[in-house]
Amino acid sequence: MGISRHRRLGIVALVAALGACSSPQGVNPNMVVPGPRDDAGGDPAQACGQVLEAPLGKVGNLLVWNTQDTLFVRLSGISPWQLTESHAHAGTAAPGNWWTFPAQAVHDPYVATFTYAFALADLGVSPGDTLHVAGHAFLMTPSYRFAEAQGQVEFVVQRCGNVPPQPGKDIVVFNDINPFDDTGMANPNNQLMVKNLVVYTTAGPRNDGTKVLFDRGRQSRCGGTGECSDPSLTTMRSVIQAQGFSIEELNSTQESITAIAPEVKVIFLWNPRETFTNAEINVLKAFAAEGGRVVFIGEWQGYYDAITLENDFLGKMGAVMTNIGEAVDCGYNTLPGTSLRPHQITQGMTDVTIACSSVLVPGPNDYPLYYDSTNTRVLSAVATIDTTPLPLGFVQPARVMVSPQSLHPLLNPSSATGY
Structure with missing residues (x-):
């Protein structure tokens, strides 16, 4: 736990140097860098096709879905666990180590869930394509129990309603x-x-x-x-x-x-x-x-x-x-x-x-x-x-x-x- 706290303090110092970025939805984690790491909200009920759920270790869940133009990756802690820091990967290639994940956030105060949004166009994919999606998090309970968890799934991008697929492939x-x-x-x-x-x-x-x-x-x-x-x-x-x-x-x-x-x-x-x-x-x-x-x-x-x-x-x-x-x-x-x-x-x-x-x-x-x-x-x-x-x-x-x-x-x- 001492090693983790030292690493977290280093990230917070880096955030202070870069400047904090608050979420447009009112969730106010300190962001490592701006971009798709904002809490994107999103509603799984609006998903095109299936919503994929996978465990995030033994203390959380990973939820993946897409709308017509956006992939959502939601990390959640199972009560009483909350996220202190989270990282997400989505791409056509398999993820590497979690510290290379392109989407990262430090959560202060801690949060129960956090959602990342990736534009499908930026990922270069269309309905029917398979994405490698992964989430990693550090979590804490109110009694200061600490956990690290990771989950990974393959997700097929779903087609929305009657929107026709693009030609080719x-x-x-x-x-x-x-x-x-x-x-x-x-x-x-x-x-x-x-x-x-x-x-x-x-x-x-x-x-x-x-x-x-x-x-x-x-x-x-x-x-x-x-x-x-x-x-x-x-x-x-x-x-x-x-x-x-x-x-x-x-x-x-x-x-x-x-x-x-x-x-x-x-x-x-x-x-x-x-x-x-x-x-x-x-x-x-x-x-x-x-x-x-x-x-x-x-x-x-x-x-x-x-x-x-x-x-x-x-x-x-x-x-x-x-x-x-x-x-x-x-x-x-x-x-x-x-x-x-x-x-x-x-x-x-x-x-x-x-x-x-x-x-x-x-x-x-x-x-x-x-x-x-x-x-x-x-x-x-x-x-x-x-x-x-x-x-x-x-x-x-x-x-x-x-x-x-x-x-x-x-x-x-x-x-x-x-x-």
């Missing part, structure tokens, strides 16, 4: 190939959607990419003839090339994706039917971390027999959405503007043409792009990719039971349109 899911065939692409709005898929601004080196990959390997139904095989993608190809991109075929097989060329900006995965290994998932995550976009194109259950593969892939990439099967709006249908949701991908669109789509159930951080003709079921959605690499032995738990194929006895399983 995302996975876009269409459970229908027909918006991209020549019939669907006869609609100028579908052409605009394809343009928006490849032309976007993002952070990272992939922003300046000049290539788009089509992966129609992995025993894809697009590998032979049909609505997603050449020449049925002629219009789509022309739209992409008109934006200055070249298109290359990937034709991957299991374990073949070991690297992605630096000039690639977008990858289209067409109806894959061979599972992606964890090593391949990590290559795609690294691609996304640089601003790349992954477009996964599934289908309705009777036509596409790899829905379990799709859901496994989405979960490993960090999307909570699941393909639950079904067959909606079969035959070519143009969905009205009311089915669309605002996003960079749908910007400027007034409708979209589809033909028989499976249904997605989005998770809390997944964002719908368009609904079916009744405006009740999600047919396309986007999620920010969790770029944290997977352990090579990781197994994704089964996430959903799809509806039986017998529910679609009148549809033709040889056609993506259902007819």
Whole structure:
């Protein structure tokens, strides 16, 4: 305790030399330096998504949440313990020793809780990104018992309400190939959607990419003839090339994706039917971390027999959405503007043409792009990719039971349109 008191007196002397800084909320600790170390207040009830709680040693708690633009880190003592000094870290890198934490405060008088605020923009993160958050404190009781405590968590930044995620570092899911065939692409709005898929601004080196990959390997139904095989993608190809991109075929097989060329900006995965290994998932995550976009194109259950593969892939990439099967709006249908949701991908669109789509159930951080003709079921959605690499032995738990194929006895399983 004598060592701690000596160290505290040294900090107080430093504070006196620098000049004390009082909190705008009326809490009046002596601050080491101004900035995000002010007691930021904040209300966990206003959090976007989950509020994460972890122990601060055995004498306190660490609470972490975010709003649309701010991360809050609250340190609390468990009565009768109070904070005499606190330190907080939030960043994409793991914390070092507590004395290197960027946010620090000396509390005189002692306080029961103290909250730090970090601007998400300053941390360089968006919803779906993982942050390392840590808190450290010295605590005291009224009877002069002393304790030192520390806690650490990994926190996934939560998306707020209906605010769409930023483009890039995302996975876009269409459970229908027909918006991209020549019939669907006869609609100028579908052409605009394809343009928006490849032309976007993002952070990272992939922003300046000049290539788009089509992966129609992995025993894809697009590998032979049909609505997603050449020449049925002629219009789509022309739209992409008109934006200055070249298109290359990937034709991957299991374990073949070991690297992605630096000039690639977008990858289209067409109806894959061979599972992606964890090593391949990590290559795609690294691609996304640089601003790349992954477009996964599934289908309705009777036509596409790899829905379990799709859901496994989405979960490993960090999307909570699941393909639950079904067959909606079969035959070519143009969905009205009311089915669309605002996003960079749908910007400027007034409708979209589809033909028989499976249904997605989005998770809390997944964002719908368009609904079916009744405006009740999600047919396309986007999620920010969790770029944290997977352990090579990781197994994704089964996430959903799809509806039986017998529910679609009148549809033709040889056609993506259902007819």
